[in-house]
Amino acid sequence: MYARVNPVALFDQFGHPPVSSPASVPTASPPVQADARAAAPHQRRRFRLALVVGSGGVRSVAVLGFIQGLREAGLSPDLLVGCSAGAMASALIATGVGMQEGIEVAATLWTADVTRQSRRGAVAQMLWPRWLGFDGDFSLRRDDLVRSRLKQVFGDTQIEHLPTPLRVVATCIETGDNACIDRGPVVDALRASIGIPFLFAPQHIDGQRMVDGFLSDPLPVSAANDADLTIAIGFVAPQPKRIDKPQRLLGSITSTMTNSLMQARLAAAQGQGQQIIAVFPEFDRRVGLFDVDAMPHVVAKGREAAHQVLPQIEQALARQTAGA
Template sequence: MPDERKIGLVVGSGGVKCAASIGLLRVLQQHGVTVDRVVGCSGGSLYAAAIALGFTLDHMIELTFNLWSPDLMKDYRSNLSAFQSGEKRFTEKSGLVDDAVLFAVLTEVFGESTFTDTTIPLHIIAADFMTGERHILEQGRIFDAVRASVAIPAVFPPWEVDGRLLVDGAVVDPLPIDVAIQHRADVIIAMGFELDYRSRMRSMTAVNAHLNSIYINNLLRKSLAFHTLAHHDEIILIIPEFDRPISTFSTDSIPYIVAQGEMAAEQDMAYLKSLLS
């Protein structure tokens, strides 16, 4: 297969659903398709970084099980009560979760690796918490970039990089296709995810989570519509479908998520090959 055309891969936000990108990567490898540039946002930044560093599929699956553990949120309820009672004071640098577990996992996975250690160019999206501006991370430690991109506002503390407080990239751009466009990718494979809505809401926390899903999903749809109209020829949108709700920490669903990503990717391989030929 001719490989002159440069392929950009974009993995959007979606929590544990982003593990579907492992299935996508498996299909690409089976068809002999290599990626030349990768962009990640929020949960997708984990997999974008892993791909750019040349992690194996098995390593990426292991990373998924280690990261999406209920231990990540173990202090959530006690901290929420402490903030509500006034025992603790909430500031712009606070979060409802102590990020010690997240810190430990990301440190183990990425260590001191930097963007110069990647085998292909990597771009990670975060949001400036104080200004709302999108921030593209392309240098320095990969740990810092990923930690910033997954910092769900109010849940995890923001992460400071170069003097800026950064939070979850999904707040500003859940599927940053334009980054691949700006870097002149000839063909762009964009895997995005819609967040699940809640059927019942019995707390303000649940209401806020539901409203966040509405906001992020609408932002995603508008972005998809714009980029599809503007660059429809070279963009392959892959949105895996799930026949059941996927909880953030449902690690038992990981094999299913990967399989759904594989299935969704396989459906577009014929078209991808036609673009590359």
């Protein structure tokens, strides 16, 4: 169901940057379902064009605009890879949704209320771990809301039955390895890849505890190393404007580690000969992890980024065709 990519054991304690003020919860869109009857399980093959989407919270939906820009030029990836919020955006694209529908559906998934469902007894479990059975499945929050939202969107769809091949990258919390999940329920894979440790309990897959993919690889290009050309959509973790609270100091440390790991992974893949075009969309405003009101702006910037790199993509594909 999943394959190891590259081992990582860099982090003992890690978390996401501080969350901005939450936006209101939009009305859920109708479920997006892949046609499992028409789709067949994907065979292992060489891919021509892969699109990898990194961790970035709401910013990850920029790929909806980016993919629209590619489609307008007659291009479409034949492999999608994502981790954390980028995995959810990639999964939406893999179902075949259009840009506007993707925005509407994404708005039901990226809401701050999914992180507010306190788990009864969690604080007591931290205070008296030996008596109350603290273990690797501990969480401060319940995950029933986030799981139900994912279920509304993806239903019982299996990854191997999606119209476009999808690989979801998560982290095995016990080993630090990143895992590339390419089979099984879409909901389970996404729940694993977005599971912030300590906040949510790990998702068990094949007997392993899986958590947020960004811990081991915030831009998992190595999961697409069997593609002729990889387009990597990455997002630089923001630094706080000032450090006047403990959580902002933690956010600064986290952002520094995330950005360093992302650049190191990217350089390592390129050093091994992987053909990668890295794109880091720029935004005219600060976009928080759950800033769903910024989605139209984020998607527009993604489309703009696609138009800027299209000549480079077309030239790279032309060189590959000529050399085949």
